[in-house]
Amino acid sequence: MSIRALLEKSSSMLVLGHQNADPDAVCSMAAVAELYRLVNERGSISLVCDDVSRLAAQVLETFLPGTMISRTIDGNHELVVIVDTNNRFQLGEALQSFRSDPSRTILIDHHEPSPEANEIAGHLIVKSNKSSTCEIVIDVFDDFGLSFSKTTASLLLAGILFDTRRFFYTTTDTLSTAIRLVKAGADYQACVDALVTKPDRSERIARLKAAARSEMYLLDGWLVVTSRVSAFEASACRALIDLGADVAIVGGTPSKDVVRISSRSTNEFYQRTHVNLGTDVMERLGELIGGVGGGHPNAAGANGKKSCDRALTRSVELVREAIGKGKAPVKELEP
Numbered sequence: 001m002s003i004r005a006l007l008e009k010s011s012s013m014l015v016l017g018h019q020n021a022d023p024d025a026v027c028s029m030a031a032v033a034e035l036y037r038l039v040n041e042r043g044s045i046s047l048v049c050d051d052v053s054r055l056a057a058q059v060l061e062t063f064l065p066g067t068m069i070s071r072t073i074d075g076n077h078e079l080v081v082i083v084d085t086n087n088r089f090q091l092g093e094a095l096q097s098f099r100s101d102p103s104r105t106i107l108i109d110h111h112e113p114s115p116e117a118n119e120i121a122g123h124l125i126v127k128s129n130k131s132s133t134c135e136i137v138i139d140v141f142d143d144f145g146l147s148f149s150k151t152t153a154s155l156l157l158a159g160i161l162f163d164t165r166r167f168f169y170t171t172t173d174t175l176s177t178a179i180r181l182v183k184a185g186a187d188y189q190a191c192v193d194a195l196v197t198k199p200d201r202s203e204r205i206a207r208l209k210a211a212a213r214s215e216m217y218l219l220d221g222w223l224v225v226t227s228r229v230s231a232f233e234a235s236a237c238r239a240l241i242d243l244g245a246d247v248a249i250v251g252g253t254p255s256k257d258v259v260r261i262s263s264r265s266t267n268e269f270y271q272r273t274h275v276n277l278g279t280d281v282m283e284r285l286g287e288l289i290g291g292v293g294g295g296h297p298n299a300a301g302a303n304g305k306k307s308c309d310r311a312l313t314r315s316v317e318l319v320r321e322a323i324g325k326g327k328a329p330v331k332e333l334e335p
């Protein structure tokens with residue numbers, strides 16, 4: 001049976017997205033639902049995935065408030081459509097053992113083909129050259145000679161914006177498709193807005209306090225910034241980096257006898273100084289605060305129970321020493 005006939009003749013359709021579904025997944029699911037409704041007015045639809053990301057939920061709430069995405073499969077469905085993934089594992093623990101008849105299963109995806117795809121679905125619409133699944137769903141509308149609603153145009157554009165990181169990675173094809181969606185009624189501004197998340201107020205206050213209390217050190221031309229907050233120290237570090245710090249180290253004291261130190265540096269800082277915040281700084285701070293530290297070159301932390309201020313002072317010394325030892329020629333660092 002052709003894919004179109006499958007959609008027309010199945011009285012119920014289950015659409016599955018991957019776990020922690022992102023905007024590309026949920027927007028593709030919603031667009032597939034519209035496609036089905038256009039060819040099969042009376043068919044029943046269920047959208048299912050094991051968890052929807054906060055951002056994806058926000059996109060749905062913006063354009064299709066009240067959309068029901070269930071976390072479990074209820075009953076049997078004559079047709080199954082899997083989007084934005086090509087293997088069972090990605091469906092998440094609760095859904096990976098789902099049963100379906102491959103001859104009545106369609107898989108729409110843009111990831112590298114997996115051998116498992118053929119076992120799950122007899123009908124593959126897989127295009128790994130596309131930057132999003134949403135673009136492939138648009139092709140299906142085109143193949144059927146159908147047009148989508150303005151709401152769906154917005155959803156499809158949001159999915160594309162997300163998967164291309166707002167056109168950070170893109171092709172002429174994707175850009176043309178985006179223009180076409182805007183011409184078809186997609187609300188570009190609303191899509192961009194829907195993809196921005198605002199942290200909770202308490203977190204924003206912590207970030208602002210970190211900025212207000214910051215102390216700056218200029219080490220060999222690098223701006224190293226320390227600060228203190230009661231919580232959200234990792235978020236505060238990212239905020240200080242956004243403000244222009246090359247290295248941010250923030251101490252958090254959420255309660256008496258709890259000290260958490262978080263640190264971040266820019267890629268440029270790490271690449272040119274080879275200072276590893278994990279091994280050069282946080283591992284050594286652990287003992288001072290009565291705990292342990294470690295992490296990655298660009299993001300590291302330490303948890304302990306005392307001496308937050310001393311630890312911050314010491315961390316700056318450790319960064320200074322590590323810059324001195326760096327493999328990068330010091331001259332190159334001067335502006």
Ligand SMILES: [Mn+2]
Nearest residue numbers: 024084133163
């Ligand atoms: Mn995708």
